[in-house]
Amino acid sequence: MNVNFLNLLLTVILAFFFDTEALSPHYYDHTCPKADQIVTNAVKKAMANDKTVPAALSRMHFHDCFIRGCDASVLLDSKGKNKAEKDGPPNISLHAFYVIDNAKKALEEQCPGVVSCADIVSLAARYAVALSGGPTWEVPKGRKDGKVSKAIETRQLPAPTFNISQLRQSFGQRGLSMHDLVVLSGITDFPYT
Numbered sequence: 001m002n003v004n005f006l007n008l009l010l011t012v013i014l015a016f017f018f019d020t021e022a023l024s025p026h027y028y029d030h031t032c033p034k035a036d037q038i039v040t041n042a043v044k045k046a047m048a049n050d051k052t053v054p055a056a057l058s059r060m061h062f063h064d065c066f067i068r069g070c071d072a073s074v075l076l077d078s079k080g081k082n083k084a085e086k087d088g089p090p091n092i093s094l095h096a097f098y099v100i101d102n103a104k105k106a107l108e109e110q111c112p113g114v115v116s117c118a119d120i121v122s123l124a125a126r127y128a129v130a131l132s133g134g135p136t137w138e139v140p141k142g143r144k145d146g147k148v149s150k151a152i153e154t155r156q157l158p159a160p161t162f163n164i165s166q167l168r169q170s171f172g173q174r175g176l177s178m179h180d181l182v183v184l185s186g187i188t189d190f191p192y193t
């Protein structure tokens with residue numbers, strides 16, 4: 001067996017056992033080139049009618065990512081005996097879910113079954129912050145939507161009573177540094193226009 005073949009074999013085995021598909025800012029370039037524009041339009045339209053939308057979307061993204069990663073599990077509704085994240089105490093005051101629904105609807109008309117809700121939440125938060133005069137950042141896309149959502153896991157969100165050590169630990173458990181904690185907290189302070 002030559003080295004190239006061994007490399008190929010290893011790649012195939014790794015891809016089989018682990019979902020190694022990398023996130024990329026160009027993920028939808030061919031399958032849904034207008035994805036970013038469609039999400040921006042949904043956010044812009046909502047912001048024109050409701051100034052609380054940017055705050056709501058940035059918080060929604062944060063609360064989604066903290067529990068099970070950025071997988072849109074925060075959007076799932078409670079079903080039967082399962083109480084979903086959305087109905088966990090820290091998430092009761094989340095709002096503006098309709099912005100994500102509107103973006104998803106527009107995307108489904110343009111490119112059905114392509115863009116994940118997890119990517120929509122990430123993009124919507126980015127636009128909400130940027131369009132309000134805050135910073136912007138690149139959003140790598142290709143996130144998969146989660147199917148599990150448990151209200152009890154919202155206990156993992158930092159509590160308003162946390163001191164700085166507890167906040168540091170909470171963010172640290174998700175690979176976020178003290179710098180990230182300060183920057184993310186600062187985003188909540190951007191000027192609303």
Ligand code: HEM
Binds near residue numbers: 095161185
């Ligand atoms: C550092 C730890 C954090 C704690 C303990 C915390 C806690 C809270 C609490 C208790 C509220 C009030 C909720 C209510 O009115 O019921 C709130 C609101 C809010 N939080 Fe956080 N938060 C944190 C970090 C963040 C981060 C990282 C973001 C976004 C990047 C964020 C975005 C917001 C926004 C935008 C609101 C206002 C929401 C609205 O008015 O719709 N927070 N937060």
